[in-house]
Amino acid sequence: xxxxxxxxxAFYEEGRLVVENNGIGYDLGxxxxxxxxxxKKGETVTVYTYLHVQEDxxxxxxxxxxxEKAMFVNLIGISGVGPKIALQILSGIDLQRLAICIVNSDxxxxxxxxxxxxxxxxxxxxxxxxxxxxxxxxxxxxxxLIGGGAQLTDDTSNDAVLALVSLGISKTEAIKAVTSARxxxxxxxxxxxxxxxxxxx
Numbered sequence: 606x607x608x609x610x611x612x613x614x615a616f617y618e619e620g621r622l623v624v625e626n627n628g629i630g631y632d633l634g635x636x637x638x639x640x641x642x643x644x645k646k647g648e649t650v651t652v653y654t655y656l657h658v659q660e661d662x663x664x665x666x667x668x669x670x671x672x673e674k675a676m677f678v679n680l681i682g683i684s685g686v687g688p689k690i691a692l693q694i695l696s697g698i699d700l701q702r703l704a705i706c707i708v709n710s711d712x713x714x715x716x717x718x719x720x721x722x723x724x725x726x727x728x729x730x731x732x733x734x735x736x737x738x739x740x741x742x743x744x745x746x747x748x749x750l751i752g753g754g755a756q757l758t759d760d761t762s763n764d765a766v767l768a769l770v771s772l773g774i775s776k777t778e779a780i781k782a783v784t785s786a787r788x789x790x791x792x793x794x795x796x797x798x799x800x801x802x803x804x805x806x
Contacts, residue, residue, distance in 0.1 A: 607654040633667030637696035675773020704768035765796040
């Protein structure tokens with residue numbers, strides 16, 4: 606219903622951001638990471654939005670990037686993970702680190718997020734990693750050819766692609782970005798960072 610809202614920051618506090626557009630103030634639930642980027646009253650911002658519908662309530666959530674929004678949608682699709690827990694996860698760990706945790710099955714790091722126990726961390730990693738694996742199996746080009754015939758043959762590159770896909774980036778775009786980033790670094794975290802910077806916000 607709402608893809609994004611562009612307007613001025615009218616009010617903010619922990620977990621909440623109000624963006625005013627044409628006289629209407631949109632009350633958004635946000636993560637600490639998004640709030641850190643938008644917490645300046647009067648500043649004009651573009652917030653990617655998601656309308657969460659429940660039987661007894663409608664709640665609008667806002668995100669600084671499309672990748673954070675995609676991760677939020679993935680998280681609330683997990684049994685036992687609602688919007689509150691999803692925002693806790695997105696507030697306690699940056700997207701890059703979260704993606705790496707999922708790819709590497711790093712339960713220990715994710716479980717350190719405030720309010721997230723080991724069982725929830727295990728469920729998040731298990732379900733999102735399975736989802737990525739299912740999507741990758743539907744397209745042989747995921748680990749295969751790109752355009753002119755370049756290949757992703759090393760585990761680091763493949764892990765970086767999986768991490769980007771977990772953030773809602775298409776497989777084709779992820780492969781191209783990682784292929785370019787791989788020429789600048791051989792470290793997984795650096796590759797993911799460089800690849801993310803190549804996408805327009």
